[in-house]
Amino acid sequence: MENSKRRFLKGTCALFAGATGASLLATVNASEGAKAESDIKYAMIHDETKCIGCRACEVACRETNQVPEGVSRVRIEQTGPFGEYPNEYYHFSRVSCQHCEDAPCVNVCPTGAAFIEKETGIVSVNAWKCVGCQYCIAACPYKIRFINPVTHAADKCDFCRETNLAQGKQPACVEACPTKALVFGNLKDPTSELVQVLRANPTQRAKVALGTRPKLFRILAKSGEVIL
Template sequence: MTCSRRNFLAGAGAVIFTTGVGVNALAGRKTLANTMEDGKKRYGMVHDETLCIGCTACTDACREVNDVPEGVSRLEIVRSEPQGEYPNVDYKFTRISCQHCENAPCVHVCPTGAAFKDEENGIVDVDNFKCVGCGYCLAACPYQIRFFNPETKSADKCDFCKKTNLKEGKQPACVESCPTKALTFGDLNDPNSEISQLIVEKPVYRQKVELGTQPKMFKVPHGKGEIKG
């Protein structure tokens, strides 16, 4: 599915509300993991909201490993309003970060090729040397997660630690630091990978799939209240 730049921009602020896990969010989830047949890797991540305790160890690890300056962040953990009544109060925590879209709007609108998808692993990345600071990618992202790095003077975002931990054969910093194992990272093209098996075994949803972005960030829903798509 191909989305025009106009459609991407129009959908940037779109929010969908469903009660529980909607039919559309789960439809065909057993086939989500394997959509490419060229043998290349296609990295994705699952955030299990039922396991996340909102400790933000992931954000701290990301900042340290990737030298992210103060005042900006590649990922955030957002806490919901209290759910339930005292003393049985609960919270829902969700991850806000790059979705590493198959059909990435930021890549389509970039005039210099600074925003690109690595065809070897599916990671959506930024070439700092090509970025001219036009801000098109920031405006086009429906998830509103890109920012200007005050030190590199270019667009920045999560790259699954491609230049740091992945380069060293490690898992992304956020995954390694999570005390409850709420994050799972791996190759979506490998049906035997932990992430592919998890997507088959558990209910998952992705945000704003109606825009045709085909995000590779999956979430296991908390199960209380409504899910923002």
């Protein structure tokens, strides 16, 4: 009986020690993960008060990222005219990936093709992993993903991650905008132009009630506001 009790106590102690060790290891790993957190989180602002609907951003994106005809990573949506002639005006808004911090497209992807880059927060796609199941297209509440007719993989804006950004440049749409209606930068850098503009202007983001935490901000055109 005494031997049985000793074996039981010994086994219990070993189990406790193993559990404690695993807990400590998890704590250390979590601590290291926190320390390794990136100091970059890219975002973009579209200032609708400056946008003239020239669509230079669309052309630059297509040429830089070799986007086939018939699909687009970014487009400018025109609504209007509002008002009465000769004082009519139009409203121009950007339609592109919102680069959500909690991205539904990433959550539903069965192969890991859709992912959030840890170093930058950019929501991107590994075309070679994509099987074309279109789960991400169905899950995106902003309806901006599409199947690239050349690669047959899901595609969308990635802030020119593999083109301009990789060369140390701004995204093609930002560089091409003649009125400086687009501002791109690091949300974690308080000195960046992006953060300064956000602090100085009221902005909106689309469908924030869904909890996706989008990183595409809009400065609404005053002429497009509804006055009650």
